[in-house]
Amino acid sequence: MAVPEGGRPVIRAEKVSMGFGQRVLFRDVTFDVKRGEVFVILGGSGCGKSTLLKLMIGLYRPTAGRVTILGGDLAEAEGEARRNLLRRLGVMWQSGALFGSMTLLENVMLPLEAHTDLPREAREAVARVKLGLVGLSDAASRLPAEISGGMAKRAGIARAMALDPPVLFLDEPSAGLDPVTSAGLDELIKDLARDLGTTFVVVTHELQSILAIGDRCIMLDKEAQGMIAEGDPRRLRDEPPNDTVRKFFRRETA
Numbered sequence: 001m002a003v004p005e006g007g008r009p010v011i012r013a014e015k016v017s018m019g020f021g022q023r024v025l026f027r028d029v030t031f032d033v034k035r036g037e038v039f040v041i042l043g044g045s046g047c048g049k050s051t052l053l054k055l056m057i058g059l060y061r062p063t064a065g066r067v068t069i070l071g072g073d074l075a076e077a078e079g080e081a082r083r084n085l086l087r088r089l090g091v092m093w094q095s096g097a098l099f100g101s102m103t104l105l106e107n108v109m110l111p112l113e114a115h116t117d118l119p120r121e122a123r124e125a126v127a128r129v130k131l132g133l134v135g136l137s138d139a140a141s142r143l144p145a146e147i148s149g150g151m152a153k154r155a156g157i158a159r160a161m162a163l164d165p166p167v168l169f170l171d172e173p174s175a176g177l178d179p180v181t182s183a184g185l186d187e188l189i190k191d192l193a194r195d196l197g198t199t200f201v202v203v204t205h206e207l208q209s210i211l212a213i214g215d216r217c218i219m220l221d222k223e224a225q226g227m228i229a230e231g232d233p234r235r236l237r238d239e240p241p242n243d244t245v246r247k248f249f250r251r252e253t254a
């Protein structure tokens, strides 16, 4: 997938701070997401992982600092420039957020209807390719109520990929899945990252997933109100830089 920004990071967060009202969630968070990697945001409940994701896709503005994504700044971009940037970001929310009255195929066709002028047959063909990529070719005509939780996540990923975004954000992809289904989803994410060159930003606190898919991660911490670790998750597990990181990895593996 061609990303015109060349060797520049896909996402750059520079001294980003965020809070709501008087409450500070995190301060001075700085990191780069490189092209083609699976980047994981981890940390305990309420530390601000989802908020950081929302900052990256322009749903919130940071209280200080700056986030650039694909060379643009969503806190400043307006009109057509903002729309063009948003079009290049795929997001799968925790719930999967499929429309219950539509088949999986129709769900995946939705972004193509909203953002392209492709005729119906072409939209359908593209949507079928996306469903094929996530292993759901045989389920195209099913309704969300007729499929398992793991299939719903896959369909959510297919829909998020409809417009071939160079960056895909996944919010807690393993939430609500049994370990076997979750491991299957991890495999899919790794395959897509490798085969399509898509950059993934994944919010999760599932240790097995973090270790299975993460090329690099950052860890946020509620008490520290900021980022307390960055790097290869296997390295952080084996050589934790502080007690909080050690406890996070031990607690979950025990």
Ligand SMILES: Nc1ncnc2c1ncn2[C@@H]1O[C@H](COP(=O)(O)OP(=O)(O)OP(=O)(O)O)[C@@H](O)[C@H]1O
Pocket: 020, 025, 043, 044, 045, 046, 047, 048, 049, 050, 051, 052, 205
């Ligand atoms: N729009 C908002 N207005 C006010 N407070 C908010 C808003 N969004 C999130 N918060 C608060 O900020 C804190 C961090 O929320 P966030 O969802 O980012 O955490 P998280 O690390 O993703 O947590 P979890 O793992 O439990 O989903 C929470 O206490 C939440 O209640």
